[in-house]
Amino acid sequence: MKKLKQMTCVSLMSVLLSTSFSYANFDKNTNMEKIQNVEIFSLKYKKMNVNDIFNVELKNINENTEFFKSDIRYPYLKIKNKYLENEDFNIKVIENINKIMRNYSVNFKEKIKEDSKDYKKQYEDIFSKSKEKYMKYQYEAYSDYKITYNKNNLISIPMKLYEFTGGAHGMSYLKAFNYDLISGKEIKLRDMFKNDINYKAIIDKYIKQQIQENKDIYFSEEQGFKGISDNQSFYIEEDGIVVYFGLYEIAPYYVGIPKFKLTWDEFGEYLNYNR
Known part of the structure; x- marks a missing residue:
């Protein structure tokens, strides 16, 4: 997959236009410095492959006490x-991406750990003293x-999370970390599509078609899918983009986390990125 063609074209046009300007209205030294900076950036940008400069390592946080246990596994570049x-x-x-992923993982654990302290107090003060068995x-x-996905200066890491805090069952979540490794920018779903493309309409139509083919396992249109959000969750795979939804968002619990893949083969003409 190569970087956005439009970005490449803009970089090349910037160099061509800069060299064609008359120096009559500009300070020559300043103008030449700008041209050189653009050329250096273009060459540097083409040769960079940030994915090669790191290995992905597993970080693990385990705890096991009377009222709380955890097994937190998260990536470290x-x-x-x-x-x-x-x-x-x-x-x-890279350091900032690592910080974001670690903080998210630790905060997830700490929230449930704090909740367990409230349950511990309730159990010790109330439940354990009750005549009924709890x-x-x-x-x-x-x-x-x-x-x-980990190439072409992009990385995509979906993280699966699970919590149990009592009740009939636990809850599962999916959090995707999608980043441009050169700029450090978090990639949004809209960034995957060309500027002149109504990406929401394209994705909404596709998902509605998929739901219609399996409508028995999804909520009705009134209760379920009405269209993707501005910050729609997704991650990148080798053969496409996976758009996903949370538990209970568009389908019952037993369905799990609904996922819909937009393959490069079928939707590549609309995308900023190629394979």
Whole structure:
């Protein structure tokens, strides 16, 4: 997959237009410096492949107490030693992505851990002293991840999370980390599509067709899918983009997390990115 064609064209046009300007109305030294900067950036941009400068390592946080247990697994992009002092790469971009993923994972665990303290107090003060028998259980927090795309200066990491805080069953979640590794920008679904494309209409139509083919397992149109949101969740795979929804959002619990894949083969003409 190559970077956005439009971006490449803009970079090339900038160089061509800059060299064709008359120096009569500009300071020559300043103008030449700008031209050189654009040329250097273009060459640097073409040769960079940030995916090669790190390995993905597993980080793990385990806890197991009377009222709480966790097994938190999250990714860490470890810079290879030979690139630590390489000025061609902005190491801080990778460090910031690591910080975001770690904080999200730890905060997920800590929230459930704090909730378990409230349950512990209730159990010790009320439930354990009651004549009725109350089941004693642990609050649980789990997370794991998969690297679904890691090349062409992009990375996509969907993280699966599960919590149990009592009740009939636990809750599962999916959180995707999609990043441009050069800029550090989080990639939104709209960024995957060309500017002149009504991406919402295209995706809505596709999902509605998929739901219609399996309408028995989804909520009715009045209760369920009405269209994707501005911040619609998704992740990238080798053969396409996967748009997904949370539990109970458009289907009953037993369906799990509904996912809809837009393949490169079928939707590639609308996308900013190629394979």
